Amino acid sequence: MSDTPVIELRNVDKSFGPIDVLHEISLKVKAGEVLCLLGDNGAGKSTLIKTLAGVHAPTRGEVLVDGEPVKFSGPKDAQNRGIATVHQFGGTYPLMSVGRNFFMGEEPTKGFGPFKVFDRKTANKIAVEEVQKMGITRITDGDRLVGGLSGGERQSLAIARAVYFGARVLILDEPTAALGVKQAAHVLRIVNEAKKRGLAVIFITHQVMHAMTVGDHFAVLIRGAIAADFRKGEKSREEITDLMAGGQNMADLEASIEGYMETHDGHPPKVSAD
């Protein structure tokens, strides 16, 4: 496997008018590697995802795919280059069947001219096979409506779809946030499966445990900038959580409270009533 990252950001800034959302973001992901993007709400995660997915163009800096600088003309362009985004909700249509969901926008047809018929049998067969290959064995009927699947299964379906249609970079936006423990484990297994198949995965989350289970490489995003960048095993769970909660700020706060207690006979500072 080549060492060129499949996708790379170099010193990317993004501002909306006068508001700077991302500053100097640099990151890269190689094939078969999982990059976990950690950050609290409002840290700029979704702007970063949208920049990677071609929704926003960076204000400054560049995006590279396979080492070549690119400018996405839109989300469809990014998709054509193999960058697939799976959102926490969405990407699937609850009142449609597994087979129809899987092939949305890429329907297999049979027949001629104006009488091209959606090939339900083939669609269902491939969809069920692909989902099962990803380890979701509970889905056996392609006619089943997606609304009847669990959240984890829906995520898995969306991921299996992206993989089947040739995604090389998989951007997962908080895939485990709304899931129970078991369901989340399901999704994490699928992330591992995608990694094994040589996809570059960008896994966005604020659940440190989930990140540590699958991640090879971690980046912590605070107020639009990368506050820490480290590899697997270099930091403990507590350190990461601390970083996400504001890192330096948290330490400063603790220090100031200690200082106050030393000068005030061990009393903590009074919290003012207003």
Add this chain to the structure above:
Amino acid sequence: MDIMTILRRPAAASVISLIGVLLFYIVFGGVDLGKLSGAASWVNYAARIGIVALPVALLMISGEIDISIGAMIPAGAMTTAIIAGHYELPMIFAILGALTIGVVVGLFNGILAVRTSVPTLIITLGTLVAMQGIVLAGSKLLTGGASVPLTAPGWAKTIFGDFIWGGSHQVVIIWWLILAVVFWFIMHQSKYGNWIFAMGGDKVSARNAGIPVDRITILLFVGTATAASFVGMCHAILFNSAQVSGGMNDIFNIIVSVVVGGVLLTGGFGSIVGVFIGTLTFAIVIKGIDFTSIDRNWANLIIGVMLLLAVGMNETFRKKAMTAATKKKKG
């Protein structure tokens, strides 16, 4: 196929409504089924609203609504009568004129719908009222009256406005049947149906999946407005005259038929078979009541109850459809 599988189908509510109405008419109205099934009045009515209900169903499945259809039926009729009757131009111009006005209003609705974030109920409410004004003021201005006679040549009569089977059934019934098959093919067999369902399910995801959401939305609006002006045109040709009318009843009748047919108001779910049966049911309630001993003024009460029951059933069946798990082969 067990009973639950049938109940989960989008057409379930419409079939139950149809059976319920027929039973009600038989038990309480003493209806003569032989006479009812041979009668033309309700079939003609079903065809008239059914031709518009089909494209409205597609639009509602895609998550939008069009109420300007109410003004487009008289607009199509008046255009036909003014061109062929008042100005005595060849019929072909009248037909093209009626269809063009449908396409133009449809484009207007559709483009506004995709360019603005105004709900389509409001956009089409605007075009509804505006078109009512244009039709009334326009025909007063051009012809000096609100009712215009016309004479249609034989070929136009045969194709658009004649009686068939030697009785009082209108030729629009055949148009309705053909269109129902065409719409069924689009919705349930072609990939475009898939796209329309997806748009009603989640518009953002549909767009991300590369579906030309805006273009389809505009086309669907063109479909509803053109179907409505087509129905008006057929009417003018059949009855040799056209009058200005508000068409308010048609709006609600068509939308009720679609909802009774199992289409969810929130979009994303429904079927052409259901809408077809829903339209039949609606027509039987409105026109079939004349074949019962029930006072016809009760018909609206039945419609109201039926609508509420249908919406309730749609909701229940939708939940059933979602929770439907395939039975495990073992255990």
